[in-house]
Amino acid sequence: MSFDTKENTPGTVPANGHSDTTPEARPLLIAIAGNPNAGKTTLFNALTGLRQKVANYPGVTVERKEGNWKFDPGRPAARLIDLPGLYSLDATSLDERLAREVLTGRLPGLPKPDLIIAVVDATNLERNLYLVTQLIEYNIPVVIALTMVDLAEKRDLKIDVEKLRSMLRIPVVRVRTREKTGLSEITEAVRGVILEEREADAFWIGNAGIDASQQADEIHLSLSDDEAANRQIFARYKFISDVYQASVGTFDTERANFSEKIDKILTHRFFGLLILIAILLLVFQTIFTWAALPMDLLDQGFGALGETARASMPEGILTDLVVDGIIAGVGGVLVFLPQILLLFLFISILEDTGYMARAAFLLDKLMSRVGLHGKAFLPLMSSFACAIPGIMATRTIENKRDRLATILIAPFMSCSARLPVYALMIAAFFAGQTVFGFISVGAVLMLAMYSLGIAVAIAVAFLLKKTILKSPPPPFVMELPPYRIPNLRTVIQNMLTRAWLFLKRAGTVILAISIILWALMYFPRSQAPVADESTAARVQLENSFAGRLGQTIEPVISPLGYDWKIGVAIIASFAAREVLVSTLSIIYNVGEEENEESPTLIGAIRGAHDSGGAKVWTPLTALSLMVFFVLAMQCMSTLAVVRRETNSWGWPIFMFVYMTVIAYAAAFATFQGGKLLGFS
Amino acid sequence: MEKIKVLTLADVAAGTKAKVLRVSGSGPVPKRLMEMGIVPGVWIRVVKSAPFGDPIEVRLRGYSLAMRRNEAESIEVTE
Ligand SMILES: Nc1nc2c(ncn2[C@@H]2O[C@H](COP(=O)(O)OP(=O)(O)O)[C@@H](O)[C@H]2O)c(=O)[nH]1
Ligand SMILES: [Mg+2]
Numbered sequence: 178m179s180f181d182t183k184e185n186t187p188g189t190v191p192a193n194g195h196s197d198t199t200p201e202a203r204p205l206l207i208a209i210a211g212n213p214n215a216g217k218t219t220l221f222n223a224l225t226g227l228r229q230k231v232a233n234y235p236g237v238t239v240e241r242k243e244g245n246w247k248f249d250p251g252r253p254a255a256r257l258i259d260l261p262g263l264y265s266l267d268a269t270s271l272d273e274r275l276a277r278e279v280l281t282g283r284l285p286g287l288p289k290p291d292l293i294i295a296v297v298d299a300t301n302l303e304r305n306l307y308l309v310t311q312l313i314e315y316n317i318p319v320v321i322a323l324t325m326v327d328l329a330e331k332r333d334l335k336i337d338v339e340k341l342r343s344m345l346r347i348p349v350v351r352v353r354t355r356e357k358t359g360l361s362e363i364t365e366a367v368r369g370v371i372l373e374e375r376e377a378d379a380f381w382i383g384n385a386g387i388d389a390s391q392q393a394d395e396i397h398l399s400l401s402d403d404e405a406a407n408r409q410i411f412a413r414y415k416f417i418s419d420v421y422q423a424s425v426g427t428f429d430t431e432r433a434n435f436s437e438k439i440d441k442i443l444t445h446r447f448f449g450l451l452i453l454i455a456i457l458l459l460v461f462q463t464i465f466t467w468a469a470l471p472m473d474l475l476d477q478g479f480g481a482l483g484e485t486a487r488a489s490m491p492e493g494i495l496t497d498l499v500v501d502g503i504i505a506g507v508g509g510v511l512v513f514l515p516q517i518l519l520l521f522l523f524i525s526i527l528e529d530t531g532y533m534a535r536a537a538f539l540l541d542k543l544m545s546r547v548g549l550h551g552k553a554f555l556p557l558m559s560s561f562a563c564a565i566p567g568i569m570a571t572r573t574i575e576n577k578r579d580r581l582a583t584i585l586i587a588p589f590m591s592c593s594a595r596l597p598v599y600a601l602m603i604a605a606f607f608a609g610q611t612v613f614g615f616i617s618v619g620a621v622l623m624l625a626m627y628s629l630g631i632a633v634a635i636a637v638a639f640l641l642k643k644t645i646l647k648s649p650p651p652p653f654v655m656e657l658p659p660y661r662i663p664n665l666r667t668v669i670q671n672m673l674t675r676a677w678l679f680l681k682r683a684g685t686v687i688l689a690i691s692i693i694l695w696a697l698m699y700f701p702r703s704q705a706p707v708a709d710e711s712t713a714a715r716v717q718l719e720n721s722f723a724g725r726l727g728q729t730i731e732p733v734i735s736p737l738g739y740d741w742k743i744g745v746a747i748i749a750s751f752a753a754r755e756v757l758v759s760t761l762s763i764i765y766n767v768g769e770e771e772n773e774e775s776p777t778l779i780g781a782i783r784g785a786h787d788s789g790g791a792k793v794w795t796p797l798t799a800l801s802l803m804v805f806f807v808l809a810m811q812c813m814s815t816l817a818v819v820r821r822e823t824n825s826w827g828w829p830i831f832m833f834v835y836m837t838v839i840a841y842a843a844a845f846a847t848f849q850g851g852k853l854l855g856f857s
Numbered sequence: 858m859e860k861i862k863v864l865t866l867a868d869v870a871a872g873t874k875a876k877v878l879r880v881s882g883s884g885p886v887p888k889r890l891m892e893m894g895i896v897p898g899v900w901i902r903v904v905k906s907a908p909f910g911d912p913i914e915v916r917l918r919g920y921s922l923a924m925r926r927n928e929a930e931s932i933e934v935t936e
Contacts, residue, residue: 265892269885303918304894407880410891414899430919437904437921446908538923542909545925551912652886653912654893654928657921 205255205371206288207246208279210312211296212305213262214531214658216324218242218667219354220296221259224363242674249368258290264304266311267406270575280315292370293319294363299329299336299351300659302425303417306345310413313347318370321349322363327356340424436659440535449539456532457558464519464562471515479508497699498692506691509753513563516593518676520562524555524570525671529663534655541653547635548642550574551653553583557634560590561627564815568822569675578646582638584822585832588815589634591627591807594754598806599626601758602799605779622803630807633839690813694752697723714763723748737805737841738798738848740787751811795857801848809840862936866901866915867929874902875934882931894918895932 209217225244242259260279261272275284282289295312297305312319321341329336342349348366352359442448483504490496527533533555541551552574560567567587574580591599603619610618642648703713703720718724727745734744742764750757758778765781785793810816810833819829851857869875877899880887894917895901904914904921912925 265889267888267892269889301918301920304920307892307894406888407891410888411896414891414894414896431916437916440904440914440921444905444907444914450908534923538907538912538914541923541925542907542911545911650925650927652889652928653923653925654886654889655923656893657914657923659920 203288204245204253205291206258207248207255207292207294207367208258208260208290209294209296210260210276210280210308211262212264212298212301212308213656214661215262215296215298215301215305216354217262217296218259219664220294220322220324220352220363221257222666222670223352223354223357223360225257248364249372252371255291263308265308271572271577271580280312280317290317292367293317294367295319295321297321297323299323299325300332300334301325302336303414303421306417306420307413309345310416313345319347320363320366320370321345321347322359323349323351324354326351327353334425334428337424341420344420344423436531436657439660440657443532444535444538449535453536453539456527460520460523461561464516464523468515468519472512475508475512475515479504479512482508494699498695501699502692502695503688506695506752507688509691509756513594514676514680517563517566518672520559520566521672521675522668524559524566525668525675526663527555529661529668529671531658531660534657537655538657545650545653547638548579548650549583549638550576550579552655553579556583556587557590560587560592563592563594564588564590564812565818566675568815568818571822575652576648578642578648581823581828582641582646584819584828585641585835586634586638588810588812588832588836589630589637589808591630592754592812594812595626595806597755597758598750599623599803601761601778601782602803605782605794606796606799622800626803626807629804629843633808633843637835637839685817690752694723694749697721697726698749715765718745718760718763736849737844738795738801740793742785742793743798743802747805747811750806752813754806754811757806797848797851797856800851801844804847805840805844807840808836808843810836863933864935865930866903866932866934867913867926869901869903869934869936871903871905871913873936874900875936876900878933878935880932886928887931890924890928890932893922901932901934 209221211217221242221244224246244257244259245254246257247254258279260276263273263276265273266277266280278284279287280290280293293312293315295309297309309319309321323336323338323341326336338349338351348370350359350362350366352363354360443452483500486504487496487500490499524533527536536554537551540554544551544553553571556567556570556574558567559570564587567590568584571580571583571587574583599622603622607618607622612618612621698718698721700722701720703717723745724741726748727741727743730744730748731739731741734747739747742761745764746757746760749760761782762778765778765785782794787793816829816833819832820826823829863878864875866875866877877895877897879897880890880895899917901915901917904916906913906926907923910926912923913929914921914923915929916922
């Protein structure tokens, strides 16, 4: 990643970052920095209102929230940046390193900030001030915004702001973002610093005795020696203790500690896990039920859009491309958007309440058995709905290899796009059957498919962590933030931001692959005269490149029990898994408006014969196909997101290849093993 | 002079407080622990351990922190 290599070139930044241009030449850049959960985003929203946009940092996929802040009527609006949370400037996670790059002006394309608003949580003053002691060494003016003062007051925690100001030598302002007070004071403080062109009053807390003329950046880098670093940290906390003594005095921090009381139940040895399972079940249940209606509507909407487009455009290739390629292809993926949105919504709520950290706490031991981090749990869990939000949620994992391992196994979780495939196979070949007289075979198979995915994921994670992604056991030092009632606006904004990034990220690739797959099925055009429309569709598909490809790969897939028609359907389903159903409908000539429960498609599959008169589909074929779908990487959107998240083509290609190989081997074992055991 | 009994944070029973003497070892983990405020002289209370015995939850400076037992072993404390 671009900022890894830059660590070795310190001190190239001019002291105030803008000595190359005059301050008037460009809008001021003001960064909001602070610990996670300190209230940065809330303050950012309060200051910028709706004048904000979300983009990615160059080269990496951390979101960059930027807005315009009119802090002074006589000046152009400043660019305000909401940085990811960080505890220290020497930190290691992707988010944290990025924040540091911005603050030190090392990020290409972004000047060094002219001012930093340090957000400090009043209820957690000491740890929050640690970052501040580092920030004030950077020769950038700092203004402290003291948040959560309402909570502090509730606990009778009184902070002498005047004392803080004089000891830290920077402006300190109380803000109550929820009541929107303190905003004009913070504006005033920032304006004061900017208009007076006050120089940063950098002073060195961590390095008493080191030549103060040296750049702070260099000091941080040159003191890699552990002892020196530890002394530095100790000196900072010593200073903080003095500040705390002077501005707060003695205070019983254990007062009104509601979170610990809630945790008596939520992280209870036994009930904690039960509640976690219950919450997850509830979330998934809700996602599936709530998303059903909007998904149907979207499906119909895209259908109607396609029809309208066909009706209003002249017949020809262009129309076919737009309708069957673009609208159908992109629509097929966008249909899942309600599910993705809901999943993002629940993730946001779980994060904002503080529960997410508890889930990681509860499950870390289990996850670490296979070499993963407790934080990997949530991405994997999300992947049961859809791997895309799951993969995007891996960003909180600090170690790059742990993160990669999590990304690489996430698609093994049976996502909702596989459900139509499982449902079709079960309806066609296992409907109404029971084991022991009362358990339905369908339910057992469904459970078996989910379990297979999990088991293979565990095995692969274990192997990856033993081989190419070998790394020492990831450290697990994680704050358990106080429980808070989520802020509706933040939650919805988070959800929309993520959904938008998903659309932007996956959109272009989905579009491209939709067109390619369409072309494979569309060309060359078949000239044979045909009786009716659905026969025409079938003949066309048989003679298309995709059809020929299916026939070419038949020798390869016949050991799995598949004929070339299934081969074509599998090729088509690389766009998205559920496409299998509609493709089979076309191949078996039952018209396009079929779904997994439609009796005609089921009948057609059951009755299909090959040229020799033998049945193409047997229960064993169905089982083999289900196993293949559990394990194969058939989702272009996921690959697109992996490409963006890892910033390389190597990993998505690796993912595609290794998953397909495993899927092939497992389907082979299922079919051949089943035959050996006498099943059919 | 009376000798103080040195143990690691991993040995401290849930519900008990201990005072940090030093964070041993080198590399990013001890550093991160110190940055989070675990420096000599600070009092830490062990709150509980997770369902499978690991990680543990501790409280210091008015906030809660979770860490694995092998990280807690690098924190030398006295009760
Ligand atoms: N009571 C109270 N809650 C706040 C305040 N500022 C932010 N919050 C809440 O604290 C949580 C974290 O805030 P957020 O802005 O997302 O923090 P960030 O991680 O620093 O961006 C959210 O649930 C906010 O609603 C405040 O001044 N008082
Ligand atoms: Mg935020």
